[in-house]
Amino acid sequence: MKVEALDCSYRYRHFPKGEQEEYAVYDIRLTILPSKIFGIVGANGAGKSTLAYLLAGLLKPSKGLILADGKNIYTTRESLAAFRKSVALVPQFPEDQFFSSSLYQELSFGLERRGSSRDEIQMRIAATLKLLGLEFDTQSLMGRSPFELGGGERRLISIAAALVAEPKILILDEPTARLDSKASQRIWELICELRQQLRLTIIIISHEMERLVCLVDWLVIMHQGKIVHQGTPLEIFSKPAELKPLGLEWPQITLLGYKLEQFGIKHDHRPIFEPQEAAILISKWFEERR
Incomplete structure (x- = not known):
């Protein structure tokens, strides 16, 4: 499914009386293509989460359109409902929104609201947990609370709850926030696995530029509510x-290329370098000067 934001702006209407309402995002133009991974980065308050909620159909633009395969998602209630079923958004700190005393209820809630049968629900839950490498049978899901799990497992359960309904687009808002390094590594590995196995469209909001640069097909940089740059990681970090x-921390692998140039070490002017590549170039440079 192709999703487009055409000249979208949004402003929240909770300002105190007398204060000017400012747009959280302004004149957004962005195309989300099927089966690609998109990264959205920017400083705090840049409008990243607001953009995510617009793309998920959870906020209606104050101006502009959100299109799904060329059609306005807000044409009818039915069209909006159909679109929302095809998009899953995992918010920042999703485990804070757990509402049930059992893992099964957390995972089955969305499917039950859609009228899925008990057998279908159990089949989808089992398949999703297997995909995520979580070993829970139906009995343990029924009798175990999500609050008994560690932070990494709770985050995986949150992602499982989003995936169980088989969305076409998965939006992850800071998916590794508040996790330790081991749990964070598992989340990034999972994103790669989801891409390979499900061919999902994935949109990631993250401050971990080092990860995004190596993972995404398209990178969006936001500043003060606007998209100021977008392109492939190679295109973005060539400027x-x-x-x-913009106050963004540069990934170490992008700094390597520029450091090599500063020392006069010739390379193919790529802005993204793995440490091993840089080490080979440096060794050759020293050998030439012996």
């Missing part, structure tokens, strides 16, 4: 002068 004022 260091344009990115410096």
Whole structure:
């Protein structure tokens, strides 16, 4: 499913009387293509989460359109409901929103609301848990509370609850926030696995630029409610002068290329370098000067 944001702006209407309402995002133009991974980055308050909620159909633009396969998702209630079923958004700290005393209820809630049969629900839950490498049978799901799990497992359960309904688009808002390094690593590995096995469209909001640069097909940089740059990671990090004022931390693998140039070490001008590649170039440079 192709999703487009066409000149979208949004402003929240909870400002105190007398204060000017400011747009959280403004003039957004973005195309989300099927089976691709998109990264959205920016400083705090840049509008990243607001954009995610617009793309999920959970916020209606104050101006502009959200299209799904060329059709306005807000044409009818039915069209909006159908779109929302095809998109799953996992918010930041999703485990804070757990409402049930059992894992089974957390995972089955969405399917039950859609009228799925008991057998279908159990089949979908089992398949999703297997995909995520979580070993729970139906009995243990019924009798175990999500609050008994560690932080990494709770985050995986939150993602499982989103995937169980088989969405076409998965949106992850800071998926590794508040997790330790081991749990974070598992989340990033899972994202790669989901791409390979399900061919999902995945949209990731994250401050972990080092990860995004190596993972995403398309990178979106936001600043003060606007998209200021978008392109492939190679395209984005080929313009260091344009990115410096945005206050974003550069990934180490992008800095390597520029450090090599500063030392006069020739390379193919790629802005993204693995450490092993840089080490080979440095060794060759020293050998040439012996």
